Amino acid sequence: MLRGTWAILEKELRVEIRTKEILVTAGLFGLLVTVLTSLAFFLDDATARRLAPGVLWVGASFAGVLAMGRSWAREREADAIRGLLLAPVPRAAIYLGKMLGTWVFVMAIDFVLLPVVAILFRVELGEELLSAAVILVLGMTGYVAMGTLFAAMSVRTRARDLMLSVVLFPLSSPGLVAGVVATREVLGGAPLGETLEWLRILLAFDLVAIVSGLVLFEPLMSD
Amino acid sequence: MVFDRVEVKGLVKVYGATRALGGVDATFRAGQVTVIEGPNGSGKSTLLNILAQLVRPSRGEVRYGDTGVRRGSELRSAIGILAHAAMTYPDLSARENLALFARLYEIEHAAKVIDGLVERFEIGRWGERPARTYSRGQLQRLALARALMHSPQLLLLDEPSTGLDVRGVERLVVTVEAERERGAIVVLITHDPELAERLADSVLPLDRGKVAPS
Ligand SMILES: Nc1ncnc2c1ncn2[C@@H]1O[C@H](COP(=O)(O)OP(=O)(O)OP(=O)(O)O)[C@@H](O)[C@H]1O
Numbered sequence: 001m002l003r004g005t006w007a008i009l010e011k012e013l014r015v016e017i018r019t020k021e022i023l024v025t026a027g028l029f030g031l032l033v034t035v036l037t038s039l040a041f042f043l044d045d046a047t048a049r050r051l052a053p054g055v056l057w058v059g060a061s062f063a064g065v066l067a068m069g070r071s072w073a074r075e076r077e078a079d080a081i082r083g084l085l086l087a088p089v090p091r092a093a094i095y096l097g098k099m100l101g102t103w104v105f106v107m108a109i110d111f112v113l114l115p116v117v118a119i120l121f122r123v124e125l126g127e128e129l130l131s132a133a134v135i136l137v138l139g140m141t142g143y144v145a146m147g148t149l150f151a152a153m154s155v156r157t158r159a160r161d162l163m164l165s166v167v168l169f170p171l172s173s174p175g176l177v178a179g180v181v182a183t184r185e186v187l188g189g190a191p192l193g194e195t196l197e198w199l200r201i202l203l204a205f206d207l208v209a210i211v212s213g214l215v216l217f218e219p220l221m222s223d
Numbered sequence: 224m225v226f227d228r229v230e231v232k233g234l235v236k237v238y239g240a241t242r243a244l245g246g247v248d249a250t251f252r253a254g255q256v257t258v259i260e261g262p263n264g265s266g267k268s269t270l271l272n273i274l275a276q277l278v279r280p281s282r283g284e285v286r287y288g289d290t291g292v293r294r295g296s297e298l299r300s301a302i303g304i305l306a307h308a309a310m311t312y313p314d315l316s317a318r319e320n321l322a323l324f325a326r327l328y329e330i331e332h333a334a335k336v337i338d339g340l341v342e343r344f345e346i347g348r349w350g351e352r353p354a355r356t357y358s359r360g361q362l363q364r365l366a367l368a369r370a371l372m373h374s375p376q377l378l379l380l381d382e383p384s385t386g387l388d389v390r391g392v393e394r395l396v397v398t399v400e401a402e403r404e405r406g407a408i409v410v411l412i413t414h415d416p417e418l419a420e421r422l423a424d425s426v427l428p429l430d431r432g433k434v435a436p437s
């Protein structure tokens with residue numbers, strides 16, 4: 001199982017290093033969202049700071065959904081996905097490989113977005129930012145896990161990108177809401193320890209997302 | 224996994240209002256090349272995709288060997304298919320594509336196997352470029368190498384001579400004969416009467432989703 005996952009993950013990274021397509025398109029899109037909102041909502045420093053969590057999460061989730069869509073568009077080209085589904089690896093291994101690949105890309109993008117948002121919205125570059133990073137990683141992990149499952153299904157449906165956004169945003173809203181609220185608290189000066197309730201929700205969200213991905217990928221991909 | 228025949232019984236495949244297959248019975252045997260013939264849209268590719276487990280039949284069954292329905296990884300490792308699309312990654316080179324699938328099929332001595340395929344299908348310097356840049360025939364040769372690399376017991380070839388030059392077709396004939404010799408069950412779709420003539424041990428004529436009386 002893990003050998004298949006590793007082979008697929010390596011393929012994802014190799015293709016991305018060669019084309020840089022996902023990092024560039026999704027990354028730029030995320031940056032655009034954050035810069036535009038900073039221009040649109042710029043007030044005083046204190047207000048800016050309160051907007052930062054929302055902008056960060058909107059940018060991260062938009063970039064994420066774009067990355068997932070592109071990752072599966074690659075599988076559709078030349079019908080490579082059928083080659084994967086035919087290979088004697090467990091379907092869950094395919095899911096995991098694709099998910100981990102997207103996770104790496106999304107994390108790379110998010111670690112650019114985070115300092116950019118911090119600078120644009122006058123957040124101090126200190127411990128708060130590290131806490132925000134932990135929360136972002138937790139939230140985006142479940143988001144990517146869930147998104148990979150639905151993006152994979154988009155290989156089969158016609159209204160691909162639309163369907164991905166329409167299904168993914170509502171289903172991942174517990175994770176996104178918990179993430180935004182926890183980020184707001186730590187940027188407001190609360191230590192990470194005080195957001196434990198939210199972190200727990202995020203962990204549960206990750207777990208549910210990953211397990212449902214592993215379990216549901218097989219039935220959803222075979223027609 | 225070794226099985227000496229594949230049988231299909233009462234195979235029906237319906238796509239919306241289209242009846243691609245309307246009850247097909249057939250047997251494909253080891254060490255034989257079965258050629259499926261028929262006009263465009265007669266259901267040949269549909270039948271092949273069902274044999275490959277890429278498409279699930281609406282009704283009827285496929286039996287691999289004597290035991291009942293076999294499924295899962297073990298069965299998949301015994302199937303090789305060349306379909307209409309190449310089923311490879313356009314951003315990877317021929318060698319990288321083959322190396323990826325060698326890992327997924329857990330092929331031993333993968334480097335040697337890939338060298339053998341590169342030689343057999345004369346994948347030259349162009350094989351270092353991304354597959355996106357290949358000519359039609361070059362891509363077809365890569366797809367063939369991919370389908371054959373794990374020596375599948377059931378080899379399914381959908382119009383394998385598409386895009387191949389004279390030399391490529393000769394190589395294809397030699398390859399298919401070698402696979403038959405090895406004891407593979409070969410199912411081949413072609414619109415080329417000469418190729419069919421040269422390779423067919425038996426012929427399955429399809430017409431509008433049914434086996435035509437020959
Ligand atoms: N996914 C699909 N949705 C709807 N109809 C389909 C689908 N796939 C195939 N068909 C229809 O089923 C019929 C059989 O198609 P199939 O591809 O099996 O034909 P074929 O014999 O391989 O033809 P060709 O010689 O042109 O390759 C056709 O009428 C085709 O339009």
Ligand SMILES: [Mg+2]
Pocket residue numbers: 267268269381
């Ligand atoms: Mg066809």
